[in-house]
Amino acid sequence: MLNTALLGTGARAGGKHLLSAEIDTRLGKPTGWLEGASGVVCRPVLADGETQESLALAAAQQALAEANLDAADIDLLLFASAVGRQPIPSTATLLKRELGLTHCASPAYDVNATCLSAVAAMEVAALYIGAGRARHVLIVASEIATRALPWTDDPATAALFGDGAAAIVLGPPQSTGLHLREVAIETWAEGYDYCVLPAGGTRYDFHTNRAAFEENAFFRMDGHALFKLTRTRLPDFIDRLLARTGWRQEDVDLVIPHQASPLALEHMVRKCGFARDRVVATVKQTGNLVAASIPMTLDTARREGRIPSGSKVLLIGTSAGVSIGGATLEG
Numbered sequence: 001m002l003n004t005a006l007l008g009t010g011a012r013a014g015g016k017h018l019l020s021a022e023i024d025t026r027l028g029k030p031t032g033w034l035e036g037a038s039g040v041v042c043r044p045v046l047a048d049g050e051t052q053e054s055l056a057l058a059a060a061q062q063a064l065a066e067a068n069l070d071a072a073d074i075d076l077l078l079f080a081s082a083v084g085r086q087p088i089p090s091t092a093t094l095l096k097r098e099l100g101l102t103h104c105a106s107p108a109y110d111v112n113a114t115c116l117s118a119v120a121a122m123e124v125a126a127l128y129i130g131a132g133r134a135r136h137v138l139i140v141a142s143e144i145a146t147r148a149l150p151w152t153d154d155p156a157t158a159a160l161f162g163d164g165a166a167a168i169v170l171g172p173p174q175s176t177g178l179h180l181r182e183v184a185i186e187t188w189a190e191g192y193d194y195c196v197l198p199a200g201g202t203r204y205d206f207h208t209n210r211a212a213f214e215e216n217a218f219f220r221m222d223g224h225a226l227f228k229l230t231r232t233r234l235p236d237f238i239d240r241l242l243a244r245t246g247w248r249q250e251d252v253d254l255v256i257p258h259q260a261s262p263l264a265l266e267h268m269v270r271k272c273g274f275a276r277d278r279v280v281a282t283v284k285q286t287g288n289l290v291a292a293s294i295p296m297t298l299d300t301a302r303r304e305g306r307i308p309s310g311s312k313v314l315l316i317g318t319s320a321g322v323s324i325g326g327a328t329l330e331g
Contacts, residue, residue: 001181001182001244001245001246002123002126002130002179002180002181002182002183003130003173003179003180003181004125004126004129004130004170004171004172004173004179004180005170005171005172005173005174005177005178005179005180005331006168006169006170006177006178006179006180006329006331007066007067007068007069007136007169007170007171007174007177008062008063008064008065008066008067008068008069008167008168008169009062009063009066009166009167009168009169009295009298009299009302010058010059010060010061010062010063010064010065010066010166010167010299011059011062011164011165011166011167011292011295011296011299011300012055012056012058012059012062012164012165012166013044013055013162013163013164013165013286013289013296014044014045014046014047014050014055014146014162014163014164015044015046015047015050016044016045016046016047017042017043017044017045018042018043018044018045018146019041019042020032020034020035020038020040020041020042020159021034021035023155023159027151027155034155034156034159037155037156037159038156038157038159038160038261038262039261039262039263039283039284040159040160040261040262040283040284040287041284041285042285042287043146043159043161043162043163043285043286043287044162044163044164044286044287045146045162045163046144046146046163051085052084052085052091052142052143052144052165053085053091053094053095053098053142055142055163055164055165056079056091056095056098056140056141056142056165056167057095057098057099058165059140059142059165059166059167060095060099060138060140060167061099062167063138063167063168063169064138064167064169066169067136067169067171069136069169071099071100071101071138072101072104073135073136074099074101074106074136074137074138074169075106075128075133075134075135075136075137076106076107076108076125076128076133076134076136076137076138077092077095077096077099077101077106077107077108077109077137077138077140078092078108078109078110078111078121078124078125078137078138078139078140079091079092079095079108079109079110079111079140079141079142080110080111080112080113080117080118080120080121080139080140080141080291081110081112081117081141081142081143081290081291081292082112082114082115082117082143082145082290082291082319082320083143083144083145083197083200083290084110084112087200087201090108090109090110091110091142092108092109092110092140093108093109095108095140096108111124113185113291113319113321113323113325114195114290114291114319114320114321114323115258115260115288115290115291115293115294115317115318115319115320116185116258116291116294116317116318116319116323116325117141117291117319118139118141118166118168118291118292118294118295119183119185119294119315119317119325119326119327120183120185120325121139121141122139122168122170122180122183122327123183123185123327124137125137125139125170126170126180126183129170129171129172135171135172136169136170136171137169137170137171138167138168138169139167139168139169139170139295140165140166140167141165141166141167141290141291141292141295141296142164142165142166142292143163143164143165143289143290143291143292144163145161145162145163145287145288145289145290146161146162146163148197148217148218148219149161149218149219150218150219150220153218154220154221157219157221157223158219159287160260160261160287160288161287161288161289161290162286162287162288162289163289164286164289164292164296165292165296166289166292166295166296166298166299167295168295168298176309176331177331178307178311178313178329178330178331179329179330179331180327180328180329181245181327181328181329181330182241182244182245182327182328183325183326183327184237184240184241184244184325184326184327185323185324185325185326186233186237186323186324186325187321187322187323188229188233188321188322188323188324189321189322190229190322191225191226191229191320191321191322192321192322193222194221194222194225194226194229194320194322195219195220195221195222195226195319195320195321195322196219196220196221196320197217197218197219197220198216198217198220199212199213199214199216199217200217203216204216226318226322227264227267229322230264230267230318230322230324231267231271233324234268234271234272234316234318234324235271235272237324237326238272238314238316238326241314241326241328242314242328245328247312247328249272249273249274251312252274252278252312252313252314253278253307253311253312253313254278254279254280254301254306254307254311254312254313254314255274255278255279255280255313255314255316256280256294256297256298256301256313256314256315256316257279257280257281257294257297257315257316257317258288258293258294258316258317258318258319259281259282259283259286259287259288259289259293259297260283260288260293260317260318261283261288262281262283262284264318265279265281265283268316280297280300280301280306282296282297282300293317294315294317298313298315301313309331310331311330311331312328312329312330313328313329313330314326314327314328315327315328315329
């Protein structure tokens, strides 16, 4: 079992809130149409002057401040997001520079498990700390998810997403506070084509086939297929993760899910049997923040006082691929 302390969290949403009612006007739809189709009332989007890295920096600085650490105290920096600033180099190296760490050798690299990137990074961090390879690890997820969306073909899906960043600092065991106990991720590759952004990698060459590149430069999701796969796999996954931790479902005090969509959260509550008052749901006001979703929801729950001393907390989510992942925290 892992035994890594959560020393601090931070979050920064995009500085502008975009109401679904405003988008209704743009689409020529009656007021309330998009909220009814997506379940999302509003979502944060970038304000003028904001960037993916500026949100990341703000979240990181907030987490470091809570942990009472300077950026120079970080031994490993993991940028955990689905889509970074550019393919090469890693966004982690840019964030390291923005933190003022330009003359130190500590490693910085990206971890990409799409919506589960932060959870995957937590496991990497815990293994580094447990092996004595690092003392303090900074994990940052920052997503500009309101780009490349299928507003013409699938506005209900496009309406789900928002922009934001969140950060976590992990360190050695402490006498008090939340500690990471277990992390698990399972991948069911039959879902590879269910959530895709085809262009931007090696599949389509912008220089030799620009038309194909542009046609595939939009996010697409087969919601029905994704729902069917997760419905059959999620409950047993949760049982296995809890068993590895030594918990039963009734031991869980708070569930912090990936805020995929209002419908997805409702499905999880019904299918997995958690009491509604133990599930943190912010998606109607934040939208789906992709990899930033779980750590931002964790930060929100902590700042709202929903994780008192002694709490047992379950992080749970799904990601493109399709993967199912989660983590347990206690303290």
